[in-house]
Structures are given as structure tokens and as C-alpha cells.
Amino acid sequence: MKSVFAGRTGQAALLVGACGLALAFSAAAHAQDAAASAEEEAQPAPPAAEQVAEGNEIIVTASKREQTLQDVPIAVSVTSAKTLEQAQIRDLKDLTSVVPSLRVTQLQSSANTNFIIRGFGNGANNAGIEPSVGVFIDGVYRSRSAAQIGDFPDVQRIEVLRGPQSTLFGKNASVGVISIVTAAPKFDFGGNVEASYGNYDAVVLKGVVTGPVTEGLAVSLAGGLNKRDGYNKDLGTGNDTNERDRWFLRGQALWEPNAQARVRLIGDYSKIDEICCAVVNLQPSTSTVAIRALGGQVNGPNEIYSNRVYSNFDSTNNIENWGASGQVDYDFGPLTFTSITAYRRTNALTNQDSDFSSADLIGVNAQDQAIKTFTQELRVATNMDGPLNFLVGGYYFNENIRQANQLGWGDDARSYANFLIQGLSGGALSVPTLEATFGALEGNPAKYAGQFFAAGQKLDERYRLRNEAFSFFGQADFKIGDRITVTGGVNYTKDRKRYAIDINSTDVFSSIDFDNPAYAPFRRNLLLGGALSRAGVNPSDQAAVAAFATNPATAPTFAAFNAFATANQNNAAVNPLAGLRPLQYLPAAIPVPNSVEPGRTNDDKFTYIVRVAYDLTDDINVYASYATGFKASSINLSRDSRPFASDREALIARGLTVVNQTYGTRFAGPESSTVYEIGLKADWGLVTANLAAFDQRINGFQSNTFTGSGFVLANAGKQSVRGLEFEGTVKPAKGLMLNVGMTYLDPKYDSFILSAVGDLTNTRPAGIPAISSTFGASYDYEFGSGDHLIVRGDFHYESPVQIVEGLPGFLTAGTSVAVAAARPFRREVNEANASITWAMASGFELTAWGRNLTNNRYLLSVFDTPAQPGSISGYTSQPRTYGVTGRYRF
Template identity: 50%
Template sequence: MKKFELLAASAIALIAAVPATAQTAPAAPAPAAAADVQDDTAGPDNDIVITATKRATTLQDTPISVSVTTSESIERAQVRDLLDLQTLVPSLKVGQLQSSANTNFIIRGFGNGANNIGIEPSVAVFIDGVYRSRSSAQISDLPNIQRVEVLRGPQSTLFGKNASAGVISIVTEVPKFEFGGSAEASYGNYNAVVLKGDITGPITKTVAFSLAGNYNRRDGYANYVNLGIKGNNRNRYGFRGQLLFEPSSDFKIRLIGDYDRINEICCTVANLFDGPTGAAVRGVGGQVNSNQRFSYDSYANFPSVTKIDNYGFSGQIDYSVTPQLALTSISSYRRVKTYTNADSDFTSADLIGSNALTTKVDTYTQELRLASSFDGPINFLIGGFYFKEDIKSDGQLTFGNNFKAYANLLTRSAAFPTGAYSALEPTLRALLGLPASTPATAFGAAGQGRFEHYKYGDEAYSIFGQVDLKPVEGLTFTAGFNYTNDRKKVSTNDSSTDTFSALDLVQAGFNYGVTPVAFGGLGLTPAQATVFASNRGTGGNPFLALQPLQFLPPFLNFPNAVESGKTHDDNLSYTLRAAYKFNRNVNVYASYATGFKASSFNLSYDSRPFATDFIPGSPIQSPAASPIRTAGLALANLTAGTRYAGPEKAQVYEVGLKGNFEGFGINVALFKQILKGFQSNVFQGTGFVLANAEQQSTKGAEIDATMSPTKNLTFTASLTYLDPVYDKFTGGSSFNPATNTVVPTNLTGATPSGISKYSIAVGGTYTVPFGNDKAVILHVDYAHDSAFKIAQGLPYKASPESLNASVSLQVLKGLELSVWGRNLTEPKYNPVIFPGVAQSGTLSAYPSPPRTYGVDARFKF
């Protein structure tokens, strides 16, 4: 039997789940005013108290599909950041792409948001109740985490912004009114050093504080062979300070300030398939680690760098208006500054001189809500959320010193032995009436390229609420709503200095065919003129073969006379749910919910007018009128595409069961989730194309549980089954396997790439006490995804897995020493495949991470 089948059988036999997804007994809900401040309390028998529904309730009494990973589980599994969290929550997938600033969160197969600053994620991330709108603000190594809640499915009725696929809610410890803290130091292979520490205590009888810090440094495990530099390293640190004012039990203020810094070389790219352009790369002296899809050795002119400064402030006020009514206010300001630069041809040839991007994101949020805790049959929560965001983004992609020679090698023929790219320059300039070239304007000159400048503004508000009705004991009906109004505006100031990409080759061919000019005046030799005359005689255009090299054409900026650069969306989402508590051990629920995410702009050079605004092609090809042509805005080589993707609208049908017994707990959810207008963002070699899939759906099941045969032994596991399909996606794209290039494709009926049908996570912790306050703690966890197709249209598949283990010695109260290892089986797979930049037919890929291990010392006081 295959390894996966054995593990799946084990998971089903255990009927197990991720840590802390089931408990042993329910606890009474905390007062509404405590929902976000003193939410770390636990009920009888160590029930986990969560705030997934914006109230402090036990996990057992929360009738939604939610997984909770506690701080203890995070410590035992040596989870370093959110990338590692997916090994404990199989319905959550986290992918890091070309830089540390590009991280994508996916729940139940739905999620996007990386690689394009104009796209907000479908999976919303909240840290201590504050929405983090971009992935670069979500990946910090937060110290002093209390728990991580993963809410599956649309959550728009309780979260104010863009939760169409799910929510990740990270909760950190609240300052305490007694002194305490912790310190942790870890050392591992690749000279990995991780330091964390926090301290908390009272300042006065009504004011408490906490200070926390983290440092994470590791040598790179990848090699830039020709540069002698390591890649894929870790170099990040952060600080976090909190003040808690509690003048009375009815009034609390929590202030938080934090700063994180990342300065890393990331991320190494492997050559999966060395395509037909590989010979030209080597012809200009470039080196490629050919066809080594799992290798950490690569070549480049300079290492890919990522720098992120992420900081912000938030204030939360909790006030009990009456013993049964609690008012909560959360205000925040955040700024994220990122700088990335990559040698995006991923070879030692200097084809791409730079691919740099600098982005500044300023975000303001305000949430206000009122919650009741009546003894009667009706309770409610109502709130409002305001969001304002301003983004400035400046980027460039320029040619390197070898690009011109590379282009000439690609265009060599018997008629043009030195390459048609440069040899035809005098001809094309003469036919199109252009001045003679200078060194700076010659075809393919180093430093030519595209230069991007974007300004983006988003202002949104939402009103949300929920009512619970308990007509009889044990039965609860819930109805919730969220009305969202979202307005975005964008302005661009992009340009291209690539002389060749601005040429109208169709017009040049037409002029050559109708205007007899002596070949000497066109810069052609007699032999070349003969070839061209023959081609012209058959009605062909001898210049069209050069069009693939025109990948940096002029950009039509907007707003303009036709395009406003604005979107305005509004939507009413709602939730209907019935939950019944048979007894203190068993709850069931059934729900129908909808969700919403507003339109997203394509803030990249591949932002193009909609087909309804523009008919692409040369005027002699497309003489028909279109709004952009009528307004006189048409540019050479301008094509149609999308400026933005319309809204996503989600709906989910779900039934669930939560069982909680002595020594055993189980959560089961069956669902069908539908996303209409899914915002697809596909890389096509030089940029990303944003499009809406008309409808994507997933049927699935989740089984989560824990089992404790004895007080010192706990087994955990989970099983997620997903059956996704593009119900309708006429404007999709996929790889053409014959050419390894991305082409438009009707994906209706296809299975989306990157999604496993089965995902499991199993684990166990065994504590062997001896002496006073001494114990040996053994922990192991294993996660596995069934094989999935990595990229649409290609045969390559991946089957990620992760085996992690630790042995800890508790030598005295509060002090623990550990030996740990992560990714011990070191599986080989490629999480992402993409076309080579400026190398048609080449495929690039990210290799899976290596094995890591080390020692750790932790002290809590």
C-alpha cells in the first residue's frame, strides 16, 4: 500500500485533528467586554476559549469550521513563521514566491493576493483584531503568540474586509498584572539562530505592560554558484510593546506598537526545463544549471534581495455600557515599505539588468461594535468597519549588457548570420521614418526598459451584525449580515524606453510591400533583399518573426478620456445558521453563508484596456472604431486585457458536528463552497494577467479531533478532502505543453492546479514525568498532501510532506531544553512553476525547502 494510503487510514482510524481543535467540556461564555482583551481564560477541564465570532466562547460552542493552534503546539512543532503553520492545519496552504514579501494564503483551495500590490487577499489576516491588507505585512515572526485561529469559508458578516475565502486570526498575549515572561534561544543547521523574549508585569494597580522581541538569522541553503553568495537566508527581527489600562472591570484600553524588519536574499529559482533559448543564453557567456528542478545551485548577475519595514500602532477600547452590553473599538495605523530586486532571467548572462520594485502602503482602520450577553433568548452583535489605504509603487525592468547580443543570437539565419534584431535596425528605421540610432536608443541597449509609477487609493466601510435566537434550550438560530461599500481609484505614470518594442512591425511590413526602395537605402545586402523580395511576393510580412522580442511596449496610462481608473462596489453578504446542542458533549450545526471581496486593480505593466474599450492591432489591421481609437489614445503594439478584476462573491453550504468526550474530541464539517468571479492572477513570462473566473467551486470534508488515552499521551490528526473544479472559466490560461508558453485557454470543467484532493496531519505528544518538576516530552507531527498538478496544462505534479519531531527535557519548573528537527524526510517537489523571463520555452520553478534541525532552550517565569 502506498505511504499516503497508510497515513490516511491511520488518520481515519484516529478520527484525529490539529492540536486544540476539540476539548473535553464546555465553558460558560466570558462577558462580552472581555471578547478581545481577557480572551486567554480557559474554562473547566482546559477548554480553549476563542474569539472567532467576536465573542469569547469555547471552541466546542462555536458553530463554525475553525481550527485553533495553541502556543504550546507551535512551540512543540518548532513553527518558525506562518509558512510552517500549514503543517498543523491541512486546510491552510501557505506559499512563498519570488521574495519574502510575496506570500499567499489559501484555505479550502481558495486564495490569492501575492505578486500584485493591487490585489487584496481572499484570505484575510488579522493580528490582535487588526486587518493586515498585504502579505508583506503578514509574515512577521511574532513573539508571544497565544493562539492562531483559522476560520474556513467566507466570514464577511463578522469581519469587515475581504474575507471571501476565510480568516487567519492571530492572537498575542495580553499584558498581565503580575510579573512574568519567557526567553528562548535556538541554534540549528545553516547557522540558524532564533532568539525570542518577552516580559510583562504591572506599572501601577491599573496599568500593565509587556515588551517582546524576536531575532531570526540563518545562512542561506541555496548557492549562487558564480557569485559565491548564499541565497534563501533568514535575516529578520522585530519588537512589540503593549500597555493595558484597566481602571475598572468595566473599562479597558489596550495599546500596541510594533516594528519588524526583513533584509533577506530570496528566493532561489531552479531550472526545470532548459528551453530553446538556452543555447542563446550560453552563447553570450551565460551559465544555467540546466534541468535541475530540485537543485539549490543557480546562477545570477546579482542576488535577489528583499527588504521590508513593517510597523504600526493600534488601540482597543472595551467598555461595558451595562452588565449586558459591551462596546469595543479598535483603531489602527500601519505602514509597510518594501524593496525587491531580482535578476529575473535567473542566469549568469546579463539579460535583465534589474527588476526592482519599491512600494509604500499606508493603512488606517477603525472598527466599532456593540455586543450583548442577555440571559434571555435573544443576543446580538452589531458593528461598523472603516478602511482607508494609500499605496505608492515604483518599479523598473531594464535590459542588461548581454540582451542585445542575446536577441541577435535568437534571430540568426542564413540571410542574417549576425542576427536580424540589429541588422534590420536601419531597415525598420527607414521604413517607419525614424531618426538614426544613438548608443542609448539602439535596439536592445543596456538600461532600456519599462518604468512604472502607480498611485492607489481605497476607501471602504461596512456595517455588520448578527442576531442569535434561542427559542428552546439547546437550539440556536443565527442570522448575520454585512453591507460593504468600497471605492478604489488608481493613477499611473508608466513608460517604456525600449525603442524596438515601440515599432509597428505590421506597418513596417506594409510600407515595405507598397514602397519600392533601393535595398541600399534600407540597409539590406543584395542577398537579404532577395530573401525579403521573395517573402513580400508571397504576401508575408518579413518582420513579424521579431514580434516575440517586443515584450516591453508603450503603456497607455490612466485615468484618460476613456478609462476613469475607478471602481465602486457594494454588496450585502449574509449568514443563516441553525445549531443544536444535544448535551454537553455533542453539537451540530447547518449554515449557509455568503462572502464578498471588492474589485482588485492590476498594478503592473500588464494592465491593459478592456476589450470593450479597445480593438488591438495596427490601424491597417483593425481600422474599426473603438473608444480608445476614437479618442486618439491608441499606441503602437497596445493590446487588450484587463485593468482590474471584478468582485469575488462567495457562498458556502455547510453542516458540521462537534463531539467532546472524556479523552476524545471530534469536529466534522461537510461543505460545498462556491466562488463567483474568482480573481485569477497568472504569470506569463514578463508580467501578470488579472482575470475573473466566472465560477469555481469545491466540495469537501474536514475531520478534526484529538485523542488522549492517558493524561500524558495525546494523539492529534486531521483529514481534509477537496474536490475543486472550474465550473466556468472561459477567459483562463494554461501552459501549452508543446511550447511551454502560457496561452489563453477555456478552463471550464478543469481541476484548478495547486490543490490536493487529500491533506492529512497526524501527530502525538508523550510526556514522561520524573522527579520534581522534571519530564521528558516526546513530540512528532507529520503532514502530507496527495499529488496535485503544479501548473495548468503541464504534466508536473507535487506531493508535499513534512515530518517534524522534538525531544524536550524539562529540567526544572519553567526551564526546558529541546532537540528538534523539521522536514526530516526532505521531500523533493516544486510548489510553483512559471515561464522563464525573456526565455520562451524555458520553465523555472521553486525547489522545496531542505531539512532543518537544532537545539533549543526555553525558560518561562
């Protein structure tokens, strides 16, 4: 293992530093043991819930059996219910502030959330991409981001497992798992209710009640409402955006007919109806000038974080998500049989003003998406006192996605395009001129009159994806003596996908073939005019042209210009109309399946894990593991889905190509991951320390890049990351806990030749900070009355990082990819969160809280602005939020 982690600058030093920090924690622990021992003996044991929150005895089920966090030899972070409440973590995207190895971002809509662990992750903005990070709620896999947002009042803990997970989770997750565990119904009556009010008129109401119905049946009902005004003012529509408007209901029943059997049924429904998500302009261009010339507005570069944006219609999100699951557990001697059956449904209606200005350029960008998912898991696990314990199981996954999109021009599109075309041609061309010229050359001068960029012309897109997969998995732990445990596991996954794509365009300008032989005279005149302009002659001044052509000194030059124009009038490589191609924004496409492209993928893979854990002492254990992961092919369900270049000749031979046919990818092939990891876990009572060093590699990483018109989905040849993770806690005094989490990552594209922005081989992937860290402290002071004063704070830091490798779409004329990559679009995160709680013995609690107290603002993402050559836009982070919360437990 030693050679695996050698070879990158600074890593050995960081490892030594982290080990030194662990040793310092150890010394602090031993120094305090003697002083604390007598005090602990004199104190009554705290209630179980409080123990869970304090860290040392956190129970996790990452290994599919209950173990303490310190005993389980897996790189896993656990956030308890107490931390979730005190840190005011509203949904999964807030988890980043307490789990430094995790990054969560919400971008295009309320239905798009991307999860990244150790620098790897994808899945947002394209329903055909299965996320690399799997999200499970009470053992049920949530396949898409819209189904993963929640604000449950009965969350028991959230476990973040790092690295490939396949031998314990039937649904293979190539880079990690987020497992959310909620409290089962209880046979004692109880519950809690909570109300919060914060800035931006934020109102959160939620609660849960649980209790027995009969001796063997208990139920619980949870519900919540989350509303907030948007923190961005849209000066175009007059409304707020980036608001919150969502609610949910969740019911559970737990039936225990006898000591051996348990049945847990869960049903839930949630609704989101929000205006989201605001985009700001980061780099204006001539397109921005055109928008303003039409009376439209776009924010200036000095207004990026002013919380002001411009749209001409609200970007709406109407999302409903519901489902039901049933888990049956039966104990038969040392065996526990488990069945988890689930059906889920997500419906999402969204519409976005995708020109991100108050001008009506893009009149509609709407999506109607429906996802139906059925899963079935069967497993049997042992819990024996002997040296061997094992788990074996099978998993079935069936998903059906239907998606319809509309993308079309608005009322200002024609005037906007005319402004750009006049600018590009120095006033020589215009939309009416092009319409008349193309029509005349095709034999009908009126053919295209008034047809270019007409309002209402659009793309109508239809996508269908059916995914069926099954897997068999198992893992066994074998103890050798009292201190060594050897673990081995295997998973076999078979995945089939069938997809259909049907895209129809009514955009007349996008149907024009600039290489049409009929346009040769027009191209010849443009080539000649361009040459004359470069020679200082105005091609529109006939007298000047005649003088240049007949002057003995310049006549040979004119003849050469004329010869060049004539010889190259049909040369696509120097077509003078090529500069207009970025405005052919809504091209037609070949439907799939067809006689060349069957519209299906079939993948299968064996993955496995080998691990050795050794208890050095009763307080310290170490482990070393090697694991592999797998994710099947992902399908590009976007208008940038294009035939593979390898199918070009066959498509042409069968007459299937369309005007302006381009080639790219329909899908990205499977990605497979491997990780070498060594770790140390120590628990000295008052101090805990967890350290992991890893080398993780993904072959065929599925990269999804927005190009300004759609998403390019392609496989990176190989991407790797080496890193260190440290998590530790110290309790230096009664009621006081200090915690730290640090992650160091050194990522690299080992091979990525065919990226959307050129060859990225041997470069650092963008968006992955070298250092992510969280420092936290909490103090719980108990009064003689039984009341508690609890103060908590944490600080989250991410080192500066370049946000994007390059901007692949509409680069400014003359700008190379290398220059684009160097643009100063960088992110650094410095966020402080804090809360103070008065918890009364009666069960009532009052909390004052604040998130991002320093109002640290940064860019989440950067991309080419749709339909605006040279312009760049981005999403910004959330500003400071604060408020008060009242809670009553009963």
C-alpha cells in the same frame, strides 16, 4: 442540504469513512471513560495554560466572544502556543504542517506570501489585489502579505476560520480568516526568553517580559531576531540566497481604570533585510543555449533540488513594517462596547535578477512600494443569560498604495537578442541588420544604429491606488429551548477604489511596429524567402534563386510564391516579423486615468449567514449553515495592466493608443462566495471529533496569472469546491495525545472561458490537492521532581497535484495549451517534523527539533521564464532544517 453534497465520485464514500472515523473515536472514548474517571479524580487540575494546549478546553474568539473550540459551531482550527513552540513554527507559512485546510507559500520575495483556504486564495505578487483570506492580529486587519510575517514570542493561539467571514469581521473576507491572538500584558511579573541554533547557521533569539506598573496598568515588551544563511548557493554571485535576516520589537500597555473599562495599546516595528528568493530552471530552451553561448550559466534539469542557482546580482528585500493600535472595551450592564483603531505602514524595496541566470540579460527589476492603512472598528456585543445575544458594528478602511517599478535590459541583452534572432531566422537576420533595415525604410539608415536592446533601456512604472471602504455588520444568536440555537447575520460593504497608472518605456525595439506600411518591401522579401526555403532553395544564394525562377519546371511555383508575398506584405496575420514580438519585452502603455478610462471602481454588496446548531447530547452538537462572502474589485498594478477590449474603439477614436497596443484587463471585478456547510462537533473528554462537509462556490474568482512578462488579472466565471474536513484528538493514556486532521477537496472551474491559458471550463484548478492531512502525536511524561519529558511529531501529506493549468506565455513553438497543461510539473508533499523537550520545574526548557526530516523536496510554483521564450522556471520548497532551542520561563 442532502442534494448539495451529492454528485461527485468518491465523496459519499469519503463522508462515510470520515463518519466511521468519528464513531471509532466515540467508541474509544466511552471505553476509556470508566478507566480514566477514577484517575482524573485523583489528579490535581492542570494549570490553565496546559489545559489550553491539550485541546478540549481551547478557548477561541472566532465568534467575538469566548467559547470553547468544541462549542463554537464554526469550521475553525486552532493552533495553541504550546504547539507553536514544540513544532518550531517560525512564521505563518509553517502553519500548513498543522492545519491541512491551509496552504501558505512564499514566492517572489520576502514580501510576498499567499494564503489559500479550501483551495481558494490570492493576493501575492500584486499589491492591487486584496487577499481573499483576511489576516488579523489582535483584531487588526493586515491588508498585505508583507505585513503578515511575524515571529511573536507571545502568541496565545492562531485561529484559522474556513469559509466566508463578514458578519463578525467588519473587513469582508470571501474565503476565510487567519486570526492571530497574542497575550495581553499581565499584572503579575513574568515572561520568557528563547535562543535557538540550527543548521545553515540559523540563530533565533526572542523573548517577552510583562508586569505591572501601577495597580491598574500593566505593560509588556517583546522582541526577536531571526537570522539564517541561505540554503541555496548562488554560484553566479558567490553568495547564499533564501536566507533569514529579520528582527522586531513589540510593546503593549493594558490599562484597567475600573472594573468596567479596559484599554489596550500596541505598537510594533519589524525589519527584513534578506537575499531571497531563488528560482531554478525546469525546462531549458534555445534561450538557455543562447545564455550559455554568452558564457552565462543556468542550472541543469538534474540540479533542480541541488540547492545551487545562478544570478549575476543578488535579489534583495528590504522591508519595514510598523504600526500602532488601540482597543477600548467598556462594559455597560450586559453590553460591551469595543473600539479598535489602527494605523499601519509598510515600506518595501526589492530588486530581483529576473532572468535567473548568471548572464546580465535583465539588469534591473526593482520595486519601491509604500502602503499606508488606517482602520476603525466600532461594535457592541451582549453577554446575557437570556435566549438572545447579538453583536452589531461598523468598520472603516482607508488605504493608500504608492508603487514605483523599474525593469530594464542588462549588459548582455543585446548579444543575447542577436543570438536568438539569428537562430530564428537561420542566420538571415541579426540585430544590426534589423536596425539598418528599419532605419533605411524610414528614410534614415542610422536612425536605430546601436539602439536595439541597449543596456539601461527600461520601463519606468508608477502606480497609485486609494481604497476607501466601510461596512455595517451584525449577528444574533437566539436559543430555542436548551439545545437549539438559531443564528442570523448580515453585512453591507461599500468599496471605492481610485487608481492611476503611468508607464514609460525607453526600449527602442519595443517601439517598433512590425506592421508599419513602410516595412512592406522587407516583409515581402521575408515571405518570399521563407517560401523558397521551404521549397529547398537558399534565398541568400542569388544564383539558386535565379535558376528556380527561370526553370520552366519551377517558374510557375516561383511566380506563385512571388504573388503570395506581394499580396500579403501588409497582412498582419502572416507577418513574418511576428515571431520577434516576444522580444518586445518592454512596451509603452496608455496612462490611466484618461478620457476613456476613469481609473475607478465602485462596489457594494449585502452578505449574510444563516445557521442552526443543535445539541444532540451534552457531548455532541451538529450544525448546518449557509453563508455568503464578498470581495471588491482588485486592480492590476503591474505592467500587464491593459485596456479592456470594450474600450478599444473609444481609445482609437481619441488617439490614445500606443504602438503595438494590446488589450486585456485593468482590474478584476468583485468576487462573491457562497458556502453550504453541515458539521458535527463531539467532545467526550478523552476524545474530540470535528467533521464538516461543505459546498463552496465563488463567482468571479479573481485569478492572477504570471505570463512571463507580467500578471494577467481576470475573473473566472465560477469556481467551486466540495469537500470534507475532519479533525480529531485522542488521549489514550496520561500525557499521550494523538491527533489527526484531514481535508478532501474536489474543485472545479464551472466556467472560466477567458483565462490567460484559454478556456478552462469544466477542468480542475491546478495546485489544489485532493487530500491534505496531518497526523500528530505528543507524549508528556512527568517525573517525580516535576520535570517533564515531552516528545512530539507530526506528518503532513498532500496528494499529487498538477501545479499549473498551462504555461500561457512563451510556449515552445508548435506546443498547444493542452500539451503545455500536461507537462509533468506536479507536486506531492510528504513532510515529517519532530521535537523532544526537557522541561524543568525551574522554568528552563531544552528542545531538539527538526522540520522536514525526510528532506522532501517539491515545486511550489511554475512559470514562464521572463525574456526567455520556451524556458520554464519555478520555486522549490525548503530542505530539511534542524536545531536546538533553549527557553526559560519566569
